[in-house]
Amino acid sequence: MTQSLFSLTAKQVMQDAPVIPVIVLHEVAHAVLLARALVAGGIRMLEITLRTSAALECMRVIRAEVPEAIVGAGTVCSARDVDACLEAGARFVVSPGYTSQLGLACHARGLPLLPGVATASEIMQAQDDGYTELKFFPALQAGGVAVLKALYGPFSHIQFCPTGGITAQNAGEFLALPNVVCVGGSWLVPADALAQGDYARIEVLARQAAHLAPQNRAHRKT
Numbered sequence: 001m002t003q004s005l006f007s008l009t010a011k012q013v014m015q016d017a018p019v020i021p022v023i024v025l026h027e028v029a030h031a032v033l034l035a036r037a038l039v040a041g042g043i044r045m046l047e048i049t050l051r052t053s054a055a056l057e058c059m060r061v062i063r064a065e066v067p068e069a070i071v072g073a074g075t076v077c078s079a080r081d082v083d084a085c086l087e088a089g090a091r092f093v094v095s096p097g098y099t100s101q102l103g104l105a106c107h108a109r110g111l112p113l114l115p116g117v118a119t120a121s122e123i124m125q126a127q128d129d130g131y132t133e134l135k136f137f138p139a140l141q142a143g144g145v146a147v148l149k150a151l152y153g154p155f156s157h158i159q160f161c162p163t164g165g166i167t168a169q170n171a172g173e174f175l176a177l178p179n180v181v182c183v184g185g186s187w188l189v190p191a192d193a194l195a196q197g198d199y200a201r202i203e204v205l206a207r208q209a210a211h212l213a214p215q216n217r218a219h220r221k222t
């Protein structure tokens with residue numbers, strides 16, 4: 001894809017750290033402390049999912065109060081959502097699937113998009129529209145490492161962020177693949193840690209995630 005209006009590309013979003021946290025926030029009051037904990041642990045690309053009524057306001061407050069964080073919008077399912085995310089301060093978009101309407105809307109706004117795909121046909125549709133950095137979703141349920149190895153044959157130029165069923169335990173298997181740059185996952189932000197205000201635990205999880213497999217990613221920085 002071309003360089004975005006914000007000088008941020010999908011490739012840069014994927015290369016920033018080994019893990020993009022998939023975040024579900026029900027309380028705006030949690031947003032800033034959570035973002036600070038993740039950033040302190042070394043994770044600054046934050047995917048705030050549009051699954052709660054608080055999501056857009058959470059993006060706004062993180063954007064305003066945690067300048068080290070780079071706010072992204074997740075679970076973006078239609079082109080209609082894109083402008084609201086942009087207005088709330090999102091600098092990248094992640095979607096569970098792909099439609100050309102969504103792809104073209106993000107492209108028109110210079111907003112990096114990591115669109116979700118699970119099949120060869122979906123990859124072909126996304127790449128027809130210029131997208132070669134893709135989320136593989138739902139990664140584990142769709143076949144995991146074995147499917148990514150198979151996709152590397154015809155699509156060796158596609159770079160993936162597998163998401164769905166990834167844990168601290170299995171992330172390394174995915175990150176070792178030549179077509180995986182980073183993974184996505186919700187395990188960095190456990191709902192009980194958020195409810196208890198245990199940001200120290202979240203910072204530890206982020207730090208562990210930030211140190212996953214750096215040797216496998218280093219060569220992709222160039």
Ligand code: 3PG
Nearest residue numbers: 022163164165166185186
């Ligand atoms: C999602 O969109 O919910 C992600 O795939 C996160 O999945 P996980 O909870 O299995 O990490």
